[in-house]
Amino acid sequence: MNVLLVTHHACLGHSNADDHPECPDRLRAVLRALEAEEFALLLREEAPEATEEQLLRVHRPEHVGAVLGIRPPEGEWVMLDAETGMAAGSADAALRAAGAGIAAVDAVCRGEVKRAFCAVRPPGHHAEPDRPMGFCLFSNAAIAARHAIAAHRMRRVAILDFDVHHGNGTQAAVERDPAILFASSHQWPCYPGTGHERERGVGNIHNATLPPGAEPGLFREAWRDILLPAVEEFVPELIIISAGFDAHARDPLAQLRLREADFAWLTERICDLADRICGGRVVSTLEGGYDLPALASSAAAHVRALMNG
Numbered sequence: 001m002n003v004l005l006v007t008h009h010a011c012l013g014h015s016n017a018d019d020h021p022e023c024p025d026r027l028r029a030v031l032r033a034l035e036a037e038e039f040a041l042l043l044r045e046e047a048p049e050a051t052e053e054q055l056l057r058v059h060r061p062e063h064v065g066a067v068l069g070i071r072p073p074e075g076e077w078v079m080l081d082a083e084t085g086m087a088a089g090s091a092d093a094a095l096r097a098a099g100a101g102i103a104a105v106d107a108v109c110r111g112e113v114k115r116a117f118c119a120v121r122p123p124g125h126h127a128e129p130d131r132p133m134g135f136c137l138f139s140n141a142a143i144a145a146r147h148a149i150a151a152h153r154m155r156r157v158a159i160l161d162f163d164v165h166h167g168n169g170t171q172a173a174v175e176r177d178p179a180i181l182f183a184s185s186h187q188w189p190c191y192p193g194t195g196h197e198r199e200r201g202v203g204n205i206h207n208a209t210l211p212p213g214a215e216p217g218l219f220r221e222a223w224r225d226i227l228l229p230a231v232e233e234f235v236p237e238l239i240i241i242s243a244g245f246d247a248h249a250r251d252p253l254a255q256l257r258l259r260e261a262d263f264a265w266l267t268e269r270i271c272d273l274a275d276r277i278c279g280g281r282v283v284s285t286l287e288g289g290y291d292l293p294a295l296a297s298s299a300a301a302h303v304r305a306l307m308n309g
């Protein structure tokens, strides 16, 4: 089945700092993996820039203005917090990363493709409505969800986040919005410190915590027994995935024990569910993943499952 790959070379122009784990080589590794023969049938599209109107559906005007206004000279950085920086190309990369989700939602909601994957950076799920955070500038998944509702009259959208870190930014953006469900599995304790099971929003937030060292069985159980049933009960019209691959056993930033097969397993389950309840519509956007070979092979396993599922 045709799957759309949305990306933009501007996403390579962003860097947080010298020698930072969220680096341009991450995206290069993913794109190189997707050049393999088995991915020749992917449709490919360049990400547009998100518009201010689209960003403002999630972020405060002061936040959007501040991020877009920071353009340091080549070779210099402006640090926004201890771990999030902006370089000369960062504002453009952030606009394309958010815009990729918009283009993917448009293609999927118009029925041009059933699934889409956005190979982008900076990632988005830590960016809160009023501040950048944790390598993230704009909340790419939440912006895509609001776009589906505003531009395509979707009544319910689910965001599923399997990055090893809790998507505090996505949760903050949607926790009072009954039209959007947020379901996340993540290591606990771990950065950013949010994502306890008690955090329920208006009943639309579903967090599943996993202890450091957790094996794949616990991860699969959390999705099979808790998170996917909650998504099914919500009956979304579109599923958006925050696809972070830093729960991989080789990832240097966290301590879960997943392998490529686990990302493929969950992607297949999500596609099965989407086929049953929402016309198969799935949009996925890249979040974390900091061991380059593990990131590349995990993203490839994810996209393979989107194509085969």
Ligand SMILES: [Zn+2]
Pocket (backbone or CB within 6 Å): 163, 164, 165, 244, 246, 287, 288, 289
């Ligand atoms: Zn992460």
